[in-house]
Amino acid sequence: MKYTEDHEWLRVEGDLVVVGITDHASEQLGDVVFVELPEPGRAVSKGDEVVVIESVKAASDILAPVDGEIVEVNADVADNPGMVNEDPTGKAWFFKMKVADLSALDAMMDEAAYKDLIG
Amino acid sequence: MGGFGRPGRCRIIGTGQDEGRAALADLKRTVLYDLHVRLGGKMVPFAGYEMPVQYPMGVLKEHLHTRTAAGLFDVSHMGQILLTAKSGRVEDAALALERLVPVDVAGLKEGRQRYAMFTNAKGGILDDLMVANRGDHLFLVVNAACKDADLAHLKAGLPDCDVGMVEGRALLALQGPRAEAALARLVPDVVDLKFMDVAIRTWDTAELWISRSGYTGEDGFEISVPDRFAEVFAQKLLDMDEVAPIGLGARDSLRLEAGMCLYGHDIDETTTPVEGNLTWAIQKARRAGGAREGGFPGADRILKELDDGPSRRRVGLSPEGRAPMREGTEIFAGPEGGAAIGVVTSGGFGPSIEAPMAMAYLPAGLTEGTVVYGEVRGKRLPAVISPMPFQPNNYKR
Numbered sequence: 001m002k003y004t005e006d007h008e009w010l011r012v013e014g015d016l017v018v019v020g021i022t023d024h025a026s027e028q029l030g031d032v033v034f035v036e037l038p039e040p041g042r043a044v045s046k047g048d049e050v051v052v053i054e055s056v057k058a059a060s061d062i063l064a065p066v067d068g069e070i071v072e073v074n075a076d077v078a079d080n081p082g083m084v085n086e087d088p089t090g091k092a093w094f095f096k097m098k099v100a101d102l103s104a105l106d107a108m109m110d111e112a113a114y115k116d117l118i119g
Numbered sequence: 120m121g122g123f124g125r126p127g128r129c130r131i132i133g134t135g136q137d138e139g140r141a142a143l144a145d146l147k148r149t150v151l152y153d154l155h156v157r158l159g160g161k162m163v164p165f166a167g168y169e170m171p172v173q174y175p176m177g178v179l180k181e182h183l184h185t186r187t188a189a190g191l192f193d194v195s196h197m198g199q200i201l202l203t204a205k206s207g208r209v210e211d212a213a214l215a216l217e218r219l220v221p222v223d224v225a226g227l228k229e230g231r232q233r234y235a236m237f238t239n240a241k242g243g244i245l246d247d248l249m250v251a252n253r254g255d256h257l258f259l260v261v262n263a264a265c266k267d268a269d270l271a272h273l274k275a276g277l278p279d280c281d282v283g284m285v286e287g288r289a290l291l292a293l294q295g296p297r298a299e300a301a302l303a304r305l306v307p308d309v310v311d312l313k314f315m316d317v318a319i320r321t322w323d324t325a326e327l328w329i330s331r332s333g334y335t336g337e338d339g340f341e342i343s344v345p346d347r348f349a350e351v352f353a354q355k356l357l358d359m360d361e362v363a364p365i366g367l368g369a370r371d372s373l374r375l376e377a378g379m380c381l382y383g384h385d386i387d388e389t390t391t392p393v394e395g396n397l398t399w400a401i402q403k404a405r406r407a408g409g410a411r412e413g414g415f416p417g418a419d420r421i422l423k424e425l426d427d428g429p430s431r432r433r434v435g436l437s438p439e440g441r442a443p444m445r446e447g448t449e450i451f452a453g454p455e456g457g458a459a460i461g462v463v464t465s466g467g468f469g470p471s472i473e474a475p476m477a478m479a480y481l482p483a484g485l486t487e488g489t490v491v492y493g494e495v496r497g498k499r500l501p502a503v504i505s506p507m508p509f510q511p512n513n514y515k516r
Contacts (some may be wrong), residue, residue, distance in 0.1 A: 031179035033468035034441045036477075052496060056178040056368060056468060064373050069186070078515075085177075104266070 001089075002105050003114035004065050007090055016072075016096045017105070019065060020052075025119045026088040029055040032081040037073040038095060044070060046104075051094050053084065065108075068099040086095060128245060129265035129383060130346050140474060149195035150289050151353060152348045158357075158364050168196040180366055181415035182470040185373055186510075189295035190365035191356050199285035199343055202273065203256040212257050214411075215277045216250065221392060221415045223402035228254045232315045234400050236392055237272060241419030242424070243388040245272065247380065251317040251330060252422065258317070258328065260290070260341070262382050272402035288328075289349035294339030294373075297361040302340055309340065314514040322478040323348065334370070336377025336508055338515045343359025359498040372476055375476060376469045378435060378507030384446060385433060385464045385478050391417065393424035394480065396433040396507075401425065418455065431461065431485050436493070438479040438500060443468050443475040444493040450479050451492045455500050460485075463493065468508055476509045477502070 002010045007025035026032070028080045034054035044050055044064035051062035071097045077083050083092040099105075109117065121492030146169045155162060160171030171193070173181060182191055204211035209502040232251035236244045246265040261269045266284065268482050273282040293302055306320045306465045312331040328343035333353040338473040355360045371381065372406050380386045386395040393401075404410045408421050415421075436443050448463040481491065487506055492499035 030173070031177050033472075034443060036442065052442075054468065055181075056372060056470070059443075059445065082179075085375075106378075 001111060002108040003066065003111070003117075004108060006063055006065075007118075008024050008062060008065050008086060010065055010108065011093075012102065012105070013096070015102075016100065017095050017102075018093050019062075020093040021062065021088050022096070022114070022118075023088055026085050028083070029053060029057070029084070031056045032084040035078050035081045035084065035094070037075070037078055038070050040070055040073055042070045043067060044097070048067065062094060064097070066097070066099050066104045067101070068097040070095050071098050072096040085103075128268045128388065129262070136165045143336075145370070146274070147196075149193055150349045151193045151195060154350050155193065155364070160364070160366060163367070165367060168263065169259070170196060171364070173366040173368045174364050176363060178366070178372065179470045181363065181365045182372050183371035184363045185295045185337060185365055185369060186471050187296065188361040188363070189297040189301050189339075189359075190335070190369070191288070191353060191362050191363050192292040192294065192370055193339070193353075194292050195289040195349070196263035198259075198261040198263065198269060199288060200259040200261060200266075200270060200273065200297070201256055201260060201283050201285060203281045205279055205281060206488055207255065209252060209255050209257065211415075212280055213252070216257060216278050216413060217405070217414065219272065219276050219415060220250075221401045221418070221421055222250070223312060223404040223411075224250055224252075225406055225411065226402065229254050229396060230317055232317045232332060234397075235396065236386070236400065237269065238415055238417040238421065239388055240393060240416050241388075242391040242420035244382070244386045244390060245269070245388060245393060247382050247386060249332065253317065253319075264383060272350075285343070287346045288343045288363050289346055291342045291344060291349070291353060291356075292333050292339060293356060293362070294335040294337045294365075295361075296334045296338060297516070298337070298339040301356060301359050301362050302342075304359065305352070307431075312340075314338070314516050322352065325352070333375070334379055335373040336510055336512045336514075337373075338380070339514055342396055354467055363501065369466075372467055375465050375467060375478070376471055376508065376510035377512065378478075378509060379435070380478075381465055389426055389431065390433070390480070391421055392422060394429045394431055394433065398425060432435055432482045432483045434462070434481050434487075435489070435505040435509060436463070436466075436479050436486070436502040437505040437509070438475040438477065438493060438502040440500065441475060442470075442495055442500060444477045444495055444500070445503060447481075448477070448495060450481060450502075451494065451499060454492050454501075459494075460491070471510050476505075
């Protein structure tokens with residue numbers, strides 16, 4: 001698993017990358033009540049806003065962690081946003097990307113580095 | 120009521136999260152601060168106080184717990200004010216207060232409480248409050264952010280009265296369908312009280328000032344308790360299975376579902392009570408042709424709006440879909456083009472109604488059932504003008 005400074009996790013599945021948010025992010029957000037997912041097939045650049053999450057507190061954006069194409073989204077999360085709090089690193093993944101260059105993940109934080117980041 | 124606030128006559132505050140760290144040192148604490156910390160409350164700056172925005176249960180579950188069992192809120196930051204006429208007669212205190220509020224205070228019977236608002240010369244609202252008749256004087260509860268300004272306003276406007284902020288008393292709210300059963304274990308005779316009754320009761324050796332009211336739309340009580348008893352009293356309630364501590368986050372979603380105004384957001388110095396859809400709080404006696412018509416700040420405008428209708432009005436909005444329309448969301452008449460016709464003043468997700476909800480000021484001609492469009496992240500999403508409350512009240516009348 002790799003991590004971004006925006007508290008996303010990335011897991012490589014074959015030639016795809018699965019993206020979600022960390023336990024820490026889920027706790028900080030509070031109870032999630034709304035998730036808006038991108039259209040599959042959308043080409044994205046690193047930093048594009050691709051997912052909107054609304055919690056009881058506020059709206060947050062999930063950014064594309066790398067360049068690529070959204071190939072699949074998790075409709076279950078949009079139907080049941082509470083999953084993001086229950087299982088953020090498992091069932092509540094947001095989207096799968098076909099990534100232009102998988103080596104872009106190499107420079108990202110591993111679990112130990114991410115734990116250092118959140119203290 | 121409620122307490123979040125904007126700049127103005129009241130203390131400048133944010134939504135509890137955006138006050139700078141530099142200000143932390145200046146923040147006051149309620150007598151229950153240590154209890155909040157021990158309970159795992161996440162403390163945030165709010166109306167000049169460090170207050171719990173949520174506990175480990177989380178906003179959603181705290182909200183639902185209050186609607187199904189009982190929630191305990193620390194509202195000690197709010198202002199408790201005693202108002203006594205120099206004549207010693209409560210009738211004189213009531214008539215005096217009527218100079219500042221468009222509400223029938225003289226008609227308020229002993230042991231009863233009602234909602235009121237201080238108005239300014241333009242008919243705007245300086246603060247909203249509760250007024251209780253306690254036999255020989257009036258007891259007021261005002262918003263935390265406005266309490267100093269309110270006290271000064273009362274002193275300046277009522278030279279024929281003695282006005283003082285109550286010191287040394289905490290204020291708790293116990294809300295929800297199990298609130299009566301919980302409180303009755305400590306104070307059995309609270310079951311006699313009906314919605315908006317007030318009474319003094321004793322627990323241990325403490326004198327409790329109890330009202331059967333609150334700001335959640337549920338049955339419940341507000342309990343003023345001497346500081347030195349506050350923590351043990353709160354802990355006794357929290358020891359009961361049905362009672363959980365509830366933070367400001369759920370307090371906000373509960374009051375919004377109940378259709379109640381948050382001062383500084385849904386009503387302020389620029390909105391009149393008529394625009395704010397609070398005409399129910401202006402009794403006949405103070406209206407045109409009433410026994411004590413007018414005689415409060417801004418009466419010209421407010422009485423005229425009561426007759427002719429206001430140009431805009433606070434309405435409920437039910438956004439279609441699940442996306443909340445938050446405060447500041449601009450509202451449009453159509454899905455494309457045109458200028459904004461209004462703005463959301465409070466908005467969020469209602470855990471009990473399982474849907475987004477909002478309040479907005481819109482042109483008064485728009486009726487319930489009309490579809491309008493809120494611009495969220497650059498997209499115009501439909502919302503229906505809806506009756507409030509979003510969640511039915513559950514008062515013991």
